[in-house]
Amino acid sequence: xxxxxIQRILxxxxxxxxxxxxxxxxxxxxxxxxxxxAFLTAFLVxxxxxxxxxxxxxxxxxxxxxxxxxxxxxxxxxxxGTAGALPLVISPKPVVSVTDAIFESIxxxxxxxxxxxxxxxxxxxxxxxxxxxxxxxxxxxxxxLAVALLPMLGVGGMSLYKAETPGPVKDSKLTPRVTQTAxxxxxxxxxxxxxxxxxxxxxxxxxxxxxGHAFSTVSIGGFSHYDASLGHYDNPAIEAVAILFMLIGATxxxxxxxxxxxxxxxxxxxxxxxxxxxxxxxxxxLITVAYLLIDGDYEDTLELAMDGTFQAISxxxxxxxxxxHYHHWPGALPVxxxxxxxVGGCAGSTAGGMKVIRALLLMKQGRREVFRLVHPNxxxxxxxxxxxxxxxxxxxxxxxxxxxxxxxxVLLLLLxxxxxxxxxAFSAIAATLNNxxxxxxxxxxxxxxxxxxxxxxxxxxxxLGRLEIFTLLILLTATYWQK
Amino acid sequence: MSSHLxxxxIRRILxxxxxxxxxxxxxxxxxxxxxxxxxxxxxxxxxxxxxxxxMLMWFPARKRxxxxxxxxxxxxxxxxxxxxGLAxxxxxxxxxxxxxTVSQAVFESVxxxxxxxxxxxxxxxxxxxxxxxxxxxxxxxxxxxxxxLAVALLPLLGIGGMQMLKAETPGPMKDAKLTPRITGTAKALWGVxxxxxxxxxxxxxxxGMSLFDAVSHSFTAVSTGGYSTHDESIGYFGSTAVELVTxxxxxxxxxxxxxxxLAWRYRHVGDYWRDEEFRAxxxxxxxxxLITTIVLMLTGAYADPAEAxxxxxxxxxxxxxxxGFTTENFALWPGxxxTxxxxxxxVGGCAGSTGGGMKVIRWLLVTKxxxxxxxxxxxxxxxxxxxxxxxxIxxxxxxxxxxxxxxxxxxxxxxxxxxxxxxxxxxxxxxAIATCMNNxxxxxxxxxxxxxxxxxxxxxxxxxxxxLGRLEIFPLLVLVSPGFWRG
Numbered sequence: 001x002x003x004x005x006i007q008r009i010l011x012x013x014x015x016x017x018x019x020x021x022x023x024x025x026x027x028x029x030x031x032x033x034x035x036x037x038a039f040l041t042a043f044l045v046x047x048x049x050x051x052x053x054x055x056x057x058x059x060x061x062x063x064x065x066x067x068x069x070x071x072x073x074x075x076x077x078x079x080x081g082t083a084g085a086l087p088l089v090i091s092p093k094p095v096v097s098v099t100d101a102i103f104e105s106i107x108x109x110x111x112x113x114x115x116x117x118x119x120x121x122x123x124x125x126x127x128x129x130x131x132x133x134x135x136x137x138x139x140x141x142x143x144x145l146a147v148a149l150l151p152m153l154g155v156g157g158m159s160l161y162k163a164e165t166p167g168p169v170k171d172s173k174l175t176p177r178v179t180q181t182a183x184x185x186x187x188x189x190x191x192x193x194x195x196x197x198x199x200x201x202x203x204x205x206x207x208x209x210x211x212g213h214a215f216s217t218v219s220i221g222g223f224s225h226y227d228a229s230l231g232h233y234d235n236p237a238i239e240a241v242a243i244l245f246m247l248i249g250a251t252x253x254x255x256x257x258x259x260x261x262x263x264x265x266x267x268x269x270x271x272x273x274x275x276x277x278x279x280x281x282x283x284x285x286l287i288t289v290a291y292l293l294i295d296g297d298y299e300d301t302l303e304l305a306m307d308g309t310f311q312a313i314s315x316x317x318x319x320x321x322x323x324x325h326y327h328h329w330p331g332a333l334p335v336x337x338x339x340x341x342x343v344g345g346c347a348g349s350t351a352g353g354m355k356v357i358r359a360l361l362l363m364k365q366g367r368r369e370v371f372r373l374v375h376p377n378x379x380x381x382x383x384x385x386x387x388x389x390x391x392x393x394x395x396x397x398x399x400x401x402x403x404x405x406x407x408x409x410v411l412l413l414l415l416x417x418x419x420x421x422x423x424x425a426f427s428a429i430a431a432t433l434n435n436x437x438x439x440x441x442x443x444x445x446x447x448x449x450x451x452x453x454x455x456x457x458x459x460x461x462x463x464l465g466r467l468e469i470f471t472l473l474i475l476l477t478a479t480y481w482q483k
Numbered sequence: 484m485s486s487h488l489x490x491x492x493i494r495r496i497l498x499x500x501x502x503x504x505x506x507x508x509x510x511x512x513x514x515x516x517x518x519x520x521x522x523x524x525x526x527x528x529x530x531x532x533x534x535x536x537x538m539l540m541w542f543p544a545r546k547r548x549x550x551x552x553x554x555x556x557x558x559x560x561x562x563x564x565x566x567x568g569l570a571x572x573x574x575x576x577x578x579x580x581x582x583x584t585v586s587q588a589v590f591e592s593v594x595x596x597x598x599x600x601x602x603x604x605x606x607x608x609x610x611x612x613x614x615x616x617x618x619x620x621x622x623x624x625x626x627x628x629x630x631x632l633a634v635a636l637l638p639l640l641g642i643g644g645m646q647m648l649k650a651e652t653p654g655p656m657k658d659a660k661l662t663p664r665i666t667g668t669a670k671a672l673w674g675v676x677x678x679x680x681x682x683x684x685x686x687x688x689x690x691g692m693s694l695f696d697a698v699s700h701s702f703t704a705v706s707t708g709g710y711s712t713h714d715e716s717i718g719y720f721g722s723t724a725v726e727l728v729t730x731x732x733x734x735x736x737x738x739x740x741x742x743x744x745l746a747w748r749y750r751h752v753g754d755y756w757r758d759e760e761f762r763a764x765x766x767x768x769x770x771x772x773l774i775t776t777i778v779l780m781l782t783g784a785y786a787d788p789a790e791a792x793x794x795x796x797x798x799x800x801x802x803x804x805x806x807g808f809t810t811e812n813f814a815l816w817p818g819x820x821x822t823x824x825x826x827x828x829x830v831g832g833c834a835g836s837t838g839g840g841m842k843v844i845r846w847l848l849v850t851k852x853x854x855x856x857x858x859x860x861x862x863x864x865x866x867x868x869x870x871x872x873x874x875x876i877x878x879x880x881x882x883x884x885x886x887x888x889x890x891x892x893x894x895x896x897x898x899x900x901x902x903x904x905x906x907x908x909x910x911x912x913x914x915a916i917a918t919c920m921n922n923x924x925x926x927x928x929x930x931x932x933x934x935x936x937x938x939x940x941x942x943x944x945x946x947x948x949x950x951l952g953r954l955e956i957f958p959l960l961v962l963v964s965p966g967f968w969r970g
Binding site: 066067070153154155332335336339362365366368369370371372373374375376391392394395396398399400401402403405406409412413416417419422423426470473474477479480 | 826889
């Protein structure tokens with residue numbers, strides 16, 4: 001365990017992160033909202049802490065080993081997530097407890113989008129901007145993590161499959177791999193964000209809203225400047241832009257890179273996961289619209305179709321934007337959509353959930369088991385895109401699924417021990433574990449009514465989901481700390 | 484090798500089955516005459532109908548004596564339970580007291596044979612004795628059927644990894660052909676089942692029950708069914724002695740009958756403790772009891788620790804073994820407890836028992852596999868073999884267990900959503916599907932004590948859930964897969 005290397009990286013991360021406090025200062029001066037003090041203070045504090053952490057270890061140039069990578073990944077989200085709470089605590093508006101600030105900050109960095117704040121429209125502009133920026137940074141972080149690191153760590157079966165798909169990095173050493181990925185993908189990420197902001201602006205948002213919502217759309221985060229989320233605008237053009245960029249955000253960024261590099265759109269349609277993802281989104285949208293047609297109370301069919309599709313894709317990709325109060329929809333629909341969020345987006349995207357590729361593998365494995373009952377002697381490897389998937393990967397995906405469901409059950413029970421009712425607990429854990437955002441019952445609009453313990457359980461769920469469970473869980477095992 | 488389904492032999496077997504089953508209508512006739520409750524005619528009618536249908540099925544196929552093969556096995560298992568479930572509904576459908584719709588009659592009958600124990604009936608204490616006896620008898624018969632299914636058939640068919648049990652079954656189990664294997668196992672196990680049931684009757688009677696109640700409840704305790712002749716279930720008796728007898732019978736019912744047979748044959752009581760699954764089974768029971776007791780005490784639901792332990796133990800055992808007896812309405816317990824208990828019903832009993840759920844052995848394997856995945860992340864090149872009872876488990880079995888686990892949860896989710904689609908609220912739907920699929924009985928919300936308020940579509944969905952759970956999903960799933968019917 002090379003603590004020095006980890007310390008150096010952590011210090012660097014904090015120092016870089018402190019710089020992200022500066023744009024909000026600019027926004028604060030621009031709108032004269034009085035919160036510039038909070039961000040300047042946060043900047044200085046984080047810079048100082050970062051430097052103090054980095055300085056003693058600055059000469060350690062060793063490459064990170066596999067084991068260290070788990071620690072770094074966990075620390076990135078936990079430490080930066082906590083550090084990000086600082087401006088919220090210091091700022092005079094909003095008035096939040098430390099628990100609330102950390103909840104909001106981690107919800108931002110993990111691109112969950114669950115909020116404890118109400119009356120968003122009255123908050124200082126810099127604070128609103130800061131929240132959106134957190135999600136955008138978190139989205140960038142998860143893309144790098146998912147494309148470069150997780151395949152190397154082999155978490156939940158993502159190893160051998162992802163290592164073979166076309167992507168930006170061929171380097172097998174950890175640090176160069178991560179830095180190369182970052183260099184390649186940030187351009188893609190930035191371009192998409194700019195395009196999204198442009199789209200929103202053309203559809204009718206002012207430029208502040210356009211940028212803010214572009215931040216949280218491309219990162220599949222779901223934070224908004226308004227309590228009513230995108231429903232505030234009641235504008236189908238905006239919803240259409242959102243749908244397009246949610247789909248883009250939930251697609252593998254390595255795929256975006258490849259398609260862009262080679263100029264071929266066909267790359268998307270030859271990727272089995274992407275195709276499965278699009279089919280799944282189409283199916284969910286269709287079911288939603290059909291259910292609403294039969295059982296909902298919309299007057300305008302076009303509005304129904306738009307709302308239904310938007311909500312289905314928003315929840316299915318784990319973004320979490322809302323246009324109508326979907327938790328008031330008929331019967332099984334909200335629960336169905338929440339279950340859909342367990343599948344989530346593609347691996348290598350900013351989306352949450354278990355990821356489409358795992359759902360695909362699980363489906364094929366399930367079908368194979370049924371087939372094997374009737375033909376016990378048949379040899380049937382699992383294939384994706386024509387290539388056989390190794391048994392080790394298949395095992396790992398099963399394991400991931402079991403641990404994911406198990407974690408969900410335990411966290412749900414914990415919330416209920418704290419006194420939350422079953423429907424709220426179920427949706428709260430589902431919405432945080434899958435990094436979705438809004439739930440049902442008490443957590444339909446926001447998480448403000450939860451007590452401190454319940455909020456911490458939700459924070460844990462957000463981190464577990466973002467880090468694909470194992471990355472965090474492994475730190476608790478004895479094996480990890482042995483020589 | 485011909486892969487055509489041996490439909491003729493299957494028809495013959497089912498016809499015989501129905502004919503034999505019709506005889507079971509005669510016992511309620513006797514009960515009816517004894518108590519003079521006027522239902523004798525009803526059961527005689529049912530007897531004749533089922534006998535005739537059975538004969539009509541059997542007669543054209545009576546000369547077909549081929550061997551059953553693997554593929555036939557799935558069909559037989561699935562049809563057996565569906566056909567019996569329907570046949571058993573006949574008395575319910577014909578009866579005037581209670582008056583039941585067809586969907587309710589089928590629900591009640593299937594709930595009996597799958598030893599679920601969910602009931603659409605209320606006012607049990609006022610119903611005719613023969614009807615009450617008939618319900619209990621169904622569960623007794625269901626229990627016997629399940630034991631044979633679980634010990635002989637499912638391992639042979641390799642359902643959800645159960646082939647790992649093949650090596651452990653007693654008696655003439657080395658025979659590869661289906662029919663002798665089933666009959667051999669059946670004979671071995673019916674003896675054990677009968678002995679335990681009779682011991683149960685005696686114990687209940689000594690504890691103060693009437694003979695009628697003693698027989699009735701022994702039937703449904705050993706089969707981990709949970710039907711009672713009283714609305715208040717075991718709570719009706721208000722007796723610690725009765726509760727203790729029930730707990731013992733439930734624990735026995737939820738343990739592997741192969742183990743019982745071995746212990747009985749070879750007089751090795753130590754065999755229980757040497758079995759890894761049994762140890763896990765007991766450990767989970769005790770943990771649930773502990774957690775339940777603590778929460779009951781902390782939330783002030785119980786002031787007296789002894790009372791808390793008594794109720795916690797009873798319900799922990801009842802729910803996990805999927806029996807479903809209650810001494811109070813646990814759906815009213817504070818906060819997390821009702822949901823926690825319903826979650827434990829997913830664990831269920833041991834493989835080869837009458838219990839429902841996913842079975843302890845699968846959870847054991849899933850846990851071991853899970854921790855292997857975690858250590859693989861740190862030591863990617865290490866070769867770790869998953870072992871059970873000291874013996875390594877084949878990777879095919881492991882994959883089958885995973886597959887079962889995933890499909891079980893997905894089927895649960897789909898059924899729950901379908902039930903919500905009929906207008907049922909989320910908590911009731913969750914509990915209804917869980918309790919039916921795990922063959923438990925009581926649930927939460929609208930189905931906490933009975934299913935009387937369930938809509939007809941919902942009743943059919945729940946009936947389907949009961950069958951899927953009892954048959955361990957795959958036999959029914961195989962039937963709808965295209966590969967099965969082709970050559």
